[in-house]
Amino acid sequence: MKTFVSPEQRPDTETVVAIGSFDGVHLGHQALLAQLRARAREFRVPSVVYTFDPPTRVLTQGVEFLSTLPEKLELLARYGVDETVAVPFTTEFASRPKEAFLDDLRVLRPRVVVVGEDFHFGRGRAGGLEDLREVAPRVIALPMHQLGGDDIKSTRIRELLRAGDVEGTARLLGRHYGAQGVVVQGDRLGRTIGYPTANIRVPLGKALPLGVFAVMALGDPNQGEGDRRWPGMANVGWRPTVEGRELRFEVHLFDFAGDLYGQELQIKFFNRLRGEQKFGGLEELKAQLARDAEQARGLLAGLG
Structure with a gap:
């Protein structure tokens, strides 16, 4: 997939265009992309996604994002988009007229x-569907998708993540929610009790579920580990038992021995095991970690 930061960068050809933040690339977005691909095939022109970095509500409302730009681009390519124009969404851009x-x-x-x-x-959300018809002979506006009574939208997915409901999140995404980050030095407390952890640093503003989870870690393709998968369990929280003062994202990989410092891991959240607790x-x-590990191994059996 080709990527541009402004429309002027791409070749001067006709297109079919889907517009939106595409934060999370959830099932509703995937319905837009299916229409995009179908119409692009019909007219034999490139399919183009026009999107914003960061997603509009991250700037205008301060919400957390579901997908970093690299994650979003990877997903759009996976769903068959030919080109993406990812415009830097700034205060200046948001204030432009329609x-x-x-x-x-x-x-x-x-x-x-x-x-959608x-x-x-445009400024004040002044532009709408009728304005788009000034630019394109045909405008397709898809209604809000629902699944089991839930609106499929990024706002709802953030709510589910805040509640630690990664299973509900997966239903609306059509895949397991993931977070990608670099393994950094921690305080090595986990190894003293038999559960060494990789401390994952994700980009500031990335939405994470709170609690303890059964997860799958995907290796760093830059280190020749792109095909490696390790089952494990993750804790996202404040570590109240040891008087933690900052939010940590720690992952224990089952039956793993090695050095991951500096590598980038992608963590997929499969099941919530429990909320974070303070122990004596x-x-x-x-x-408790032994019980968590046994439960997580059972849930992830056969997925490694």
Whole structure:
């Protein structure tokens, strides 16, 4: 997939365009992408996603994001998008009038524009579907998707993550939620009780579920480990038993021996084991970790 930061960078050809933040690339987004691919095949032109970095609500409302830009681009490529224009979303960009946004779209020469039915753009969200019809002969506006009574939208997924409901999150995403980050030095407390952990540093603002989880770790392709997968368990929280003062994302990989410092791991959250608890001491914590590990191994059996 080709990637650009402005419409002017791409070749001067007709396109079919889908517009949106695509934060998380959930099932609702995937429905937009299916329409995008179908219309691009119909007109034999490139399928283009016009998106924003960071997602609009991260800047305007201060919410956490579900996908970093690299994660989003990887997902869009996986779902068959030919090109992505990922525009830097700044305060200045957000304050532009709707006419400036329409001018950007004209550069893409869209035969069809695909959006959600509630899509608005420009300063004060002044632009809407009728304005898009000034730029494209056809505008497809898809309704909000639902699954089991849940609206499939990024806001709902953030709510589920805050509750630690990674199973519910997976249903709305169509895959297990993941977080990618670099392994950094910790205080090595875990190894003293038989559960060494990789401390994962993720980009500031990345949404994480709180609690203890059964997870799968994917290796760093830059270290020749791209095909490696390790089952394990993760704790995301404040470590109240040892008077923790900062949020930690720690992963214990089952039956692993080696050095991961400086490597990038992708962690997939499969099941929530429990919420974070404060124990009476390290021995009590160690006993609970043994129970957590047994449960996680059972849940992840056959997935390694």
